[in-house]
Amino acid sequence: MKIIETVPEMQRFSDALRAGGKRIGFVPTMGYFHEGHLSLMRIARERADVVVISIFVNPTQFGPDEDLEDYPRDFERDREMAESVGVDVIFNPSVDQMYPDRYQTYVTVQEVSKDLCGPSRPVHFRGVATVCTKLFCAVKPHFAVFGEKDYQQLQVINRLVLDLGMDLEIVPGPTFREPDGLAMSSRNVYLSPAERKSALSLRKALEEARRLFDSGEQSVEAIVEGASRTIREYEGTRIDYVKVADAASCIPLSGEIEGDCVLALAVYLGKTRLIDNMVFRLPESDE
Ligand code: AMP
Numbered sequence: 001m002k003i004i005e006t007v008p009e010m011q012r013f014s015d016a017l018r019a020g021g022k023r024i025g026f027v028p029t030m031g032y033f034h035e036g037h038l039s040l041m042r043i044a045r046e047r048a049d050v051v052v053i054s055i056f057v058n059p060t061q062f063g064p065d066e067d068l069e070d071y072p073r074d075f076e077r078d079r080e081m082a083e084s085v086g087v088d089v090i091f092n093p094s095v096d097q098m099y100p101d102r103y104q105t106y107v108t109v110q111e112v113s114k115d116l117c118g119p120s121r122p123v124h125f126r127g128v129a130t131v132c133t134k135l136f137c138a139v140k141p142h143f144a145v146f147g148e149k150d151y152q153q154l155q156v157i158n159r160l161v162l163d164l165g166m167d168l169e170i171v172p173g174p175t176f177r178e179p180d181g182l183a184m185s186s187r188n189v190y191l192s193p194a195e196r197k198s199a200l201s202l203r204k205a206l207e208e209a210r211r212l213f214d215s216g217e218q219s220v221e222a223i224v225e226g227a228s229r230t231i232r233e234y235e236g237t238r239i240d241y242v243k244v245a246d247a248a249s250c251i252p253l254s255g256e257i258e259g260d261c262v263l264a265l266a267v268y269l270g271k272t273r274l275i276d277n278m279v280f281r282l283p284e285s286d287e
Contacts, residue, residue, distance in 0.1 A: 001082065002089045007098075007138045010091050014052075014140040026141030028090055028132060031055040032072040033081045036176035036184035041085045043173050052092040052139050053082055060106075061127025072186055091139060098134055106130045109156045109163070112250050116152045116264050117275065120240055132157055136166060143169040149176075149183050151262055151277040152250050159248075175276075177203070183276050188214060195269035196234065201234035202267055202276040205242070209263045213280055218257045220244045220267050227262040240266035240273060243265040247279055257282065 004010045017024055025048025027040045044051045055078055062068035075092070080089060106126055113125035136144065146154045158170050175183050181203035182188065182196075191199055205227035212226045228242045243252045247260035255282065264277040 001079070001085060004089060004091050005093060005097070007038060007093060009144070010052075010093075010138045011140065014138075017050055018140065023143075024048060024139065024141045025051050026135075026139050026144040027051070027053045028135050028144065028146075029053060029055055030057045030071065030186065031078050032171055032186040032189075033036045033078050034176075034186065034188075034221060035147060036147060037072055038081060038085050039176045040147055040173040041082065041087055043084045043171060044145050046144075047143065047171070050087040050088045051086065052141065053087050054093070054135055054139065056091075056093055056131065056135070057096060058098070058127055058131040060099070060130055061124050063121060066286070067119075067187075067190075072189055091135075093138070098131065107133045107160065107164075109159045112152065112156045112159045112248075114250075115252055116241065116243060116245060116250050118152075120266065120273075125153070128153055129156055129160050132160065133164070138166060141168055143171050145171045145173050147173050147175065147217060148277070148279075149185070150275070151264055151279075155248060155250050181207075184272075185274065187272055187274065190272040191269055192222060195272065198234040198236050199269055199274055201231045201237050202265060202274055204234075205265060206228040206276060206278040210278060210280075213257075220253050220257055223257070223263065225266060227263060227265065231265070238268040240268060244280075 014024060025044035027044050029037055057071050059068055091129050107129040108126050109129050139143050144244050146157055154172055161170055177183055180200055208230040209223050209227045217223060223244060224242050231237050231239055242265045244261050244263050245252045247262050253261055260281050262279050266273055266275045
C-alpha cells in the first residue's frame, strides 16, 4: 500500500492512473477507523480499480470550542485496517500541504448548510465543502463514497458537486451500527459507560419515529415530539435538535410530511455530541 503526503505527488499519481484507464474510487476520512469507515472502503473496492482514502483531520471544519486538538488519531492502526480491506493508497497530507501560508479560498454551500447541524456548528460545513473540494482536486477520483451517517454532509457534497459541475459521482454508504443500534463514530470513544447506555436513545428515537410514521402519523410535529420524548427518557441526554427536513435541501418542514424527508437529530451526552438520522419516503401515488 502506498502512502502519499503531498498534493503534487497525489496529482501525478492519479494522472498516471487516469492515463492508464484506471477507475479511481475515493473515501475521504479523518482517521481513527471503525467498521463504518471500512464499510465505505469496501464499497469503493467493489467499484474501483484503485482505491484511494485520505486521512486528514481538517482544522477548518472545527469551531473554536470543538475537539480538534483532542480528536482521536492512530495512523499505524488506521494503516493496518485500511490494508486489510484492500485500500491501495492513503493520502495523508499535513495541514501545511492543504492550507499553505496566506490561504484564503473557501467554498460555501449556502442553503443545505444552514439548518440542522448548521446553527450549532457555524463553520463546519464551509470547512467540509472546502476540504472536499481540495481533496477532489488532489485525488481526481471518478467517484467518492460518503456515509449516510453524516446525512447533511452528504447532501452538502451532493449539492457542491452539482453546483460546481464537478466530474465525479457521489456514492452514499449506509450507516454502520453497533449490535445495539448505536451508529459507529470515532467520537463514541469519548463516552463514559453511563453515557454509552444513554447513547442508545438516538436509535430508539428514530425507531419511535418510524413506528409513528408506519402507523399513519404524518404530522411533523407529532413525529418530532415522539422522538424527543424517547430521548428525554434516557438519563443525561440533552437535545441539540430533533427536526424533520426535506431530504435534499435539509430545510426543516412543518405540518404534514411531504415527499422524501429526513428525521435528523443531535444529542449531547456530557460534552459529546452525537448525530443520527432516518430517511422517510412516502409511497409513490398511483396517479
Ligand atoms: P469521518 O472520519 O468521521 O470524517 O468520516 C469519514 C466518512 O465515514 C464520512 O463519509 C462519514 O459519513 C463516514 N462514516 C462515519 N461513521 C459512519 C458509520 N457509522 N457508517 C457509515 N459511514 C460512516
